[in-house]
Structure formats: C-alpha cells, structure tokens
Amino acid sequence: MNIFAHNLGMTYPNGKKALRDFTADLSSPNMIGLVGPNGAGKSTLMKLLVAGLLPTSGSIQVDGKSLKSQEKRLKAGLGYLPQNFGLYDELTVRQFIDYMAALKGIGEARTRAIDAVLEQTNLVSLQKTRIQTLSGGQRQRVGIAQALLGNPELLIFDEPTVGLDPEERINFRNLFSQSARDKTVILSTHIIEDVQSVCGRLIVLYQGKLRFDGTPEALIRMAESHVGVMEQAAENPETSYQITARINTARGIQCRIVAPELPPYARIVDPTLEDAYMYLIGREEKSA
Numbered sequence: 001m002n003i004f005a006h007n008l009g010m011t012y013p014n015g016k017k018a019l020r021d022f023t024a025d026l027s028s029p030n031m032i033g034l035v036g037p038n039g040a041g042k043s044t045l046m047k048l049l050v051a052g053l054l055p056t057s058g059s060i061q062v063d064g065k066s067l068k069s070q071e072k073r074l075k076a077g078l079g080y081l082p083q084n085f086g087l088y089d090e091l092t093v094r095q096f097i098d099y100m101a102a103l104k105g106i107g108e109a110r111t112r113a114i115d116a117v118l119e120q121t122n123l124v125s126l127q128k129t130r131i132q133t134l135s136g137g138q139r140q141r142v143g144i145a146q147a148l149l150g151n152p153e154l155l156i157f158d159e160p161t162v163g164l165d166p167e168e169r170i171n172f173r174n175l176f177s178q179s180a181r182d183k184t185v186i187l188s189t190h191i192i193e194d195v196q197s198v199c200g201r202l203i204v205l206y207q208g209k210l211r212f213d214g215t216p217e218a219l220i221r222m223a224e225s226h227v228g229v230m231e232q233a234a235e236n237p238e239t240s241y242q243i244t245a246r247i248n249t250a251r252g253i254q255c256r257i258v259a260p261e262l263p264p265y266a267r268i269v270d271p272t273l274e275d276a277y278m279y280l281i282g283r284e285e286k287s288a
C-alpha cells in the first residue's frame, strides 16, 4: 500500500495547530519510527492516516487515490493500535480478540487467525483470563494482538511498547521488524532504543512540524562533533549545556553533553541515536 501525505494540516476546533504542512511518502515496505516529544503531533498524524480524523488542510492519497475514496480498502488492510484504547473488561482475552476479528470481517479462518496473534503476542496462557484482571503490559499486548489480526499490510502502532517489560519490548521489536519485511509499519515512541535497531527510517515531529525524515545513520551524522563528555567538576553552571547522560566513573561523575559548539574542555565522542535526537530537538527548541 502506498500512502502519500501532502501538505497535511490539522487544527483542532479549539484553534490548536497540532500538525502543519506535513508531506511524506509512506510507501511499503517500510518500518518507520515516528518520534517527538509530548504534544508533537504524533497521535494526530496517526489518526489522520487511519481516517479517524479529517485533515483541516492538505490531503492523503492511498495508491494514488484520495483517502476518502479508498477508505474501505484502507480499513480492510489496516491494523491500528491507538494510544488510548478501550478494552471490554468483562470479556476474556480470547473473547475480545474474537469480537475484534468479527468486527474486522474475518470469517472463515477466524480460529486460526486468533491463535496466530495470541501466539505472536505471548498471550496463549492468558487467553481465558478476564481483561479486567490483566496488568498494564498484558493489556497492551492484547491491543497489539487485535491490531495484528488478519495480517494487515499497513500497521500503525501508537506507542506500542508503553508499559512493556524489557523482555517483551525485545519480543515486540523482533515482531515489528519481521512484519515490516513486506508491509508498512509506522510506530510512534518516546523510547529511541525501540526505533534504533528496527527502523530503517525515522520521522521526527516537533510542535506539529516535520523536522527530520531519513535514516537513523543520517540523523547521527548531523550530530557528529556536537557530542562531548566532560567531568562534572568542569561544568560551568553559567552555561546551560544540554546533558544527555550522567555516568559514574572511578574519577567521579562524567556528563555527556550535546551542543552546537562544545566547550574546549569537553572531549568529543561519537554520537548515539539518542544524542542525535536530543541535539535536533534542542536546536529546534532554541530556534522556536
């Protein structure tokens, strides 16, 4: 499925401009990480892409035709995990997934489809458990399971790894990257680690605007010679360098900083993706 967003904008009825002039080609296969701070517009963009919201400007094309005319086709091939989704507490995990399968119109191979997603999300042993008794991370897995039903060609996951323990996060990263081989997966996250290893493409939003669209490597290159390490004692309280990490060493605490111009007493180091993201966002904050 080829999705193209052209000058997409969303202003909410209260006047809040949540997304401005967003243009991107989201064609498959692709594994796209959508990152940005709280309120950047990630969920708004995702709601627009799944036709859950109508844009106030611009357009979305699906395989060259308007989203409106392709809505049925889009919905048939879409798995969506909203950031806040309601589950039916009184149902068991399996009953809920079965219900969602019915809504998606999965008829014949329903049992097989349900078994497959329960397996993929590690929920087989919990399938008879009532949803109201699940932990936060287990509920999140149920949300992911329903999105995977019917093997959709477009997966849109809004903060899928929230509440998952480290082991499950790794499981899901693997699951996402497997899924992305032949489809488009767009996932939003705050956790740079989640996108680092699996996403070939990153889109960074900040205050409703697209600030970066490219590979993780390209983002890292932007931060080269802008990341340094220094002893905390040398830190000058007058100048506010953006600190990305504090590391305990035998010689005391070391600070990792990002800045357009590093102080002379900082030792330049190779940027991580997290450093590069912080550098980009920091620059945007200054120019905002």
Ligand SMILES: Nc1ncnc2c1ncn2[C@@H]1O[C@H](COP(=O)(O)OP(=O)(O)OP(=O)(O)O)[C@@H](O)[C@H]1O
Pocket: 012, 013, 014, 016, 017, 018, 036, 037, 038, 039, 040, 041, 042, 043, 044, 045, 083
């Ligand atoms: N229904 C709404 N009405 C008015 N403003 C809204 C509405 N939904 C979101 N907003 C505003 O639009 C902006 C973008 O919100 P959005 O939920 O898209 O951000 P986000 O990047 O998903 O943030 P988070 O990381 O916190 O999930 C925010 O300033 C938010 O307050």
Ligand SMILES: [Mg+2]
Pocket: 042, 043, 044, 083, 158
């Ligand atoms: Mg959000």
